[in-house]
Amino acid sequence: MEFKDYYQALGVPRKAPVEEIKKAYRKLARKYHPDVSKEKDAETRMKEVNEAYAVLSDPEKRAAYDQVGKGYQPGQDFRPPPDWDSGFEFSGRGMSGAEASDFSDFFSELFGRMGAGRRAAHARGGDHLARVSLDITDAFTGSTRQVSLRAPKMDANGRVTLDTRTLNVKIPKGIREGQIIRLAGQGDPGLGEGKPGDLLLEVHFSEHPRYRVGGRDLLVTLPVAPWEAALGAVVPVELPDGTLKIRIPAGAQSGRQLRVRGRGIPANPPGDLLLEIRVVLPDASSPKARELYETMARDLAFDPRADSEV
């Protein structure tokens, strides 16, 4: 495990007072906040900065870190001596599993005891939240996905370590962005005769090249030929759960949205399918195509800017 220099991460000297640490953190948080930063490694840097601040802003953790880290250089292989933390009481601030899973193994090894020892002899295990990224198509067909979770786990000595476990999870058909799948008994183990907690999986959809979702609705761009848009047509549309034949009304313009009720995410009630028409022009590179365009230009007397004149 690599030693992490939290002082270096915040750019402060080892003897920096709390106010200086706070100031440095706030400056870096503005620089690397993923919502606004233009830096390409902003998310990674923000996690490092958050981790460093979680330690250096807490007097107990900082004192322990200073003691155990004496003489170590950044990146150097690190092994904490056994019972190095006796004499320290990490009463510190609470930290969620989702937050702790963002932090490094180094942090987990050092501060693993936090949060332990406050539960009754037969307490139910805590519920645990994890955020998972799924494919939009999973919502239409249901699926089984392998989900890797990094979660704090308490060992026999009461030390909490970051444990990676892999679960095959059945994704129910009809799941929507932001919904939570509850896996009973898959959370933290109970103490004594206490039952285990639940694992709550918060679902998010990863970007898909063709499909977008808005709540229960599925949004798809539908490319059509000019004659299909002008004359009307029935065209096939590939959806996550099969092919659907769509009637394009005559005179459909690019940008117009067609709504097919009940063909969005198959939730209860189901969402709608929204098809945005995009008229795609054939290129005029062949003599025949060119001739056809010239005929239209001559015979149709069409002015696409007639409505935009002032």
Place this chain on the structure above:
Amino acid sequence: MSDKDTVGGSIMEDAALTVEQFCTVIAVEQEWLVRHVEEGLFTVSGTSVTEWRFSSADLRRAERMRMLERNFDAAPELAALFADLQEEMDELRARLRRAGLG
């Protein structure tokens, strides 16, 4: 991993997290949540604490607000305003994505 290791779950309602579940999964004190709800910084349905239910969007909001209060010493009202703005930004970004512009 064999099929017998596959676990099935149930979809929770949009706002189904109890106060206890909410506080456990994001490690906030119940007192913190109650105070923020009573000050109108979270919108909940139900009249008593035991009836309150929360969604995943509320979890995200609480995490943001707590980070600002903890790391920036922000007043709860300021943290709530910042969370409002971030939610607005999330919504606008989602609209851009839906329009194929994100």
